[in-house]
Structures are given as C-alpha cells and as structure tokens.
Amino acid sequence: xxxxxxxxxxxxxxxxxxxxxxxxxxxxxxxxxxxxxxxxxxxxxxxxxxxxxxxxxxxxxxxxxxxxxxxxxxxxxxxxxxxxxxxxxxxxxxxxxxxxxxxxxxxxxxxxxxxx
Amino acid sequence: xxxxxxxxxxxxxxxxxxxxxxxxxxxxxxxxxxxxxxxxxxxxxxxxxxxxxxxxxxxxxxxxxxxxxxxxxxxxxxxxxxxxxxxxxxxxxxxxxxxxxxxxxxxxxxxxxxxx
Numbered sequence: 001x002x003x004x005x006x007x008x009x010x011x012x013x014x015x016x017x018x019x020x021x022x023x024x025x026x027x028x029x030x031x032x033x034x035x036x037x038x039x040x041x042x043x044x045x046x047x048x049x050x051x052x053x054x055x056x057x058x059x060x061x062x063x064x065x066x067x068x069x070x071x072x073x074x075x076x077x078x079x080x081x082x083x084x085x086x087x088x089x090x091x092x093x094x095x096x097x098x099x100x101x102x103x104x105x106x107x108x109x110x111x112x113x114x115x116x
Numbered sequence: 117x118x119x120x121x122x123x124x125x126x127x128x129x130x131x132x133x134x135x136x137x138x139x140x141x142x143x144x145x146x147x148x149x150x151x152x153x154x155x156x157x158x159x160x161x162x163x164x165x166x167x168x169x170x171x172x173x174x175x176x177x178x179x180x181x182x183x184x185x186x187x188x189x190x191x192x193x194x195x196x197x198x199x200x201x202x203x204x205x206x207x208x209x210x211x212x213x214x215x216x217x218x219x220x221x222x223x224x225x226x227x228x229x230x231x232x
Contacts, residue, residue, distance in 0.1 A: 004159070040125075040224050040225075041224060042206060042221075042222030042223055042224050042225060043160075043206070043222045044222075045220070090159060090160070104150075104162055104165065105162075105220070106162075107152075107159035107160040107161075108159050109157070109158050109159040110157070110158070110159055
C-alpha cells in the first residue's frame with residue numbers, strides 16, 4: 001500500500017543550486033499534482049498534470065519546472081533554488097482530474113526543503 | 117470565486133471531551149467540501165467529504181461534519197477526543213463540477229492539541 005511516494009524527504013540546498021523532487025504513485029491514477037505548504041497559508045498548487053503527456057501551471061509556478069515521465073511518475077525541478085522556495089512540498093494524485101463529483105486527491109508524505 | 121476560513125488556528129481539548137473544528141466557506145458555485153488531517157511529518161489524509169448528498173457526513177476515526185448551506189459552514193466534530201487525534205486539520209472547498217485542480221482552495225489549518 002505505497003500510494004504516493006516522494007523522494008527525498010529532507011534536503012538542504014544552497015542558493016542557486018538545482019535539484020529534482022521525485023514522485024511516483026502506484027494507484028494507476030491519471031492526474032498528478034505538486035503543492036507547496038507554508039505556515040498559515042494552507043497548500044498552494046505549483047503545477048499539475050491532468051493526464052500522462054500534459055502539464056500545466058498552478059497558482060505559484062515561478063521558479064519550478066515539471067516532467068510527467070510516465071503515468072506513474074511526476075517530478076518537480078528547481079533550476080536555481082532561492083530562499084523563498086524553502087517549504088514543504090507535497091506530491092498528490094487522483095483518479096480523475098480536478099474535483100468533479102468529489103474526486104479524492106491523495107497526498108504523499110512530503111519533502112522538507114531548506115534553501116540557505 | 118471561492119474561499120475558506122478556518123476560524124481557529126489552534127484548538128485544545130482534554131482527552132475524552134468533544135472536538136469542534138470550525139470551517140466557513142464562500143463559493144459562487146455549489147461546493148464540494150473536504151476535511152483532511154495531517155499528522156506530524158506526514159502527508160494529508162482524507163477524513164471525509166461532502167458532495168451534495170447527505171448533509172451529515174461521517175468520516176474515519178469517528179469524525180463527522182455537517183454541511184449547513186444557510187450558514188455556509190462545514191464544521192468538523194468528534195464526540196470524544198483521543199490522544200491520536202492531535203494533528204493539523206485542513207478544510208478544503210471546490211466547485212462540485214470543477215474540472216480544474218486550480219479551484220481546490222485550502223484553509224490555513226487548525227492545530228488540534230489533545231491534553232491527557
């Protein structure tokens with residue numbers, strides 16, 4: 001029962017470094033998402049992939065890129081990390097796209113990223 | 117347009133006493149409403165969801181919530197708190213017919229502390 005798996009769980013970066021957060025789901029879901037969580041702000045959508053082969057910007061896409069590698073995997077890349085990108089990042093997936101009919105979104109356990 | 121307000125950032129209860137976590141929403145559309153729970157260093161787990169069926173929704177671990185359209189509220193309750201309920205809780209709203217994950221709006225969270 002792995003569900004949504006993210007790696008790494010913790011990472012410290014220096015300003016200007018790049019890194020990729022990996023995400024995989026084993027539920028055969030069509031849609032995948034990347035969120036960031038900051039204190040007092042709930043979760044904000046960075047990028048999403050409605051289906052394999054498509055990606056689109058969310059609420060806060062600046063400074064990030066994504067790749068939907070296949071149906072299972074959706075990675076998030078920081079090309080040049082900035083201190084403002086210090087956050088907790090969550091990957092998520094859902095069977096259908098969006099929230100039609102209360103479609104449930106399932107979350108990974110998070111990746112704690114600190115940029116110094 | 118839509119928004120969600122969690123009225124308390126922190127709630128403390130004694131073990132065995134009732135829990136009430138308050139959520140008000142606004143939405144231009146008929147809403148879907150969700151409650152998620154996040155334990156420390158874990159991802160978000162769905163507790164329950166409302167999608168225009170019964171207004172009293174039962175979830176996991178003894179939680180339930182009642183959709184009150186006249187009050188635009190979706191408060192989360194549990195009759196008797198357990199130590200394992202200590203976590204952060206998020207209220208989430210979206211249009212019920214949304215085909216876009218961009219319209220999933222998270223509250224800022226309520227931290228529940230359970231005292232022995």
